[in-house]
Amino acid sequence: MISGRWKWILGVSVALNLFLLAAVGGGGYVIHQNMKHYQRAMRGVNAWRAAVKELxxxxxxxxxxxxxxxxxxxxxxxxxxxxxxxxxxxxxxxxxxxxxxxxxxxxxxxxxxxxxxxxxxxxxxxxxxxxxxxxxxxxxxxxxxPSLRFSRLGHPTPPPKGQAAPQTAETAAQVSK
Known part of the structure; x- marks a missing residue:
């Protein structure tokens, strides 16, 4: 009877530990994904801070x-x-x-x-x-x-000074008309 009870306790303990590991792993994944978005947003803030320090x-x-x-x-x-x-x-x-x-x-x-x-x-x-x-x-x-609303819609940013924007076949045809 004692050995059967210990088997149940051990089984429940293993199940709880597996659940805990899954919860920690899932939480870590969610935090990692959110940190990606946070770091992406922080690039603009860091650039602003660096520019302000020059003044x-x-x-x-x-x-x-x-x-x-x-x-x-x-x-x-x-x-x-x-x-x-x-x-x-x-x-x-x-x-x-x-x-x-x-x-x-x-x-x-x-x-x-x-x-x-x-x-x-x-x-x-x-x-x-x-x-x-x-x-x-x-x-x-x-x-x-350029406005942020355009960058969010997937429009490419304009090319740097002195570089022409790559033309597609459609834009080249429209320009030549």
Missing amino acids: TPQERDQVFGLLKSASLAGEDDMGKARSLRVQATAAMSRTPYDAAQVAVLSEQARNAEDSARCKIENALILGMKTMSPKERAFISTKIMR
Whole structure:
């Protein structure tokens, strides 16, 4: 009887240990996958920090002051865009689905976002006239880059200066027409 009880205890112990190992292994895998995404996001943050370290404290204060005032220039349009996106989401969930209304609201939201970006860029461009070339170069790398929304859609980034973009047969045919 004792040996049978020990066999059951040993069996349950082995099962629990296997379950624990599987849980630890699965948790490690999930953490590893999440860390990949975190590290990918941190590349941009690390590049920003490295660029900021090149500036003196006075230059940094001037640059961040300009960035803050420029971002406030587009805040009204971004608020309008957020409001329009909420309205579009509400319109999508209504029973008589009106695709035209959703499309109009979405287009208006995109236009408001573009208007905000335009105001921010113009405020930055106008504000850079009193800055040193080093400070202007720092800001220009941030505002003259392609939008993140295009990079997320799989569009390639533009080629570096002096290099032509590779042409496909279709684009070459369109250019020659």
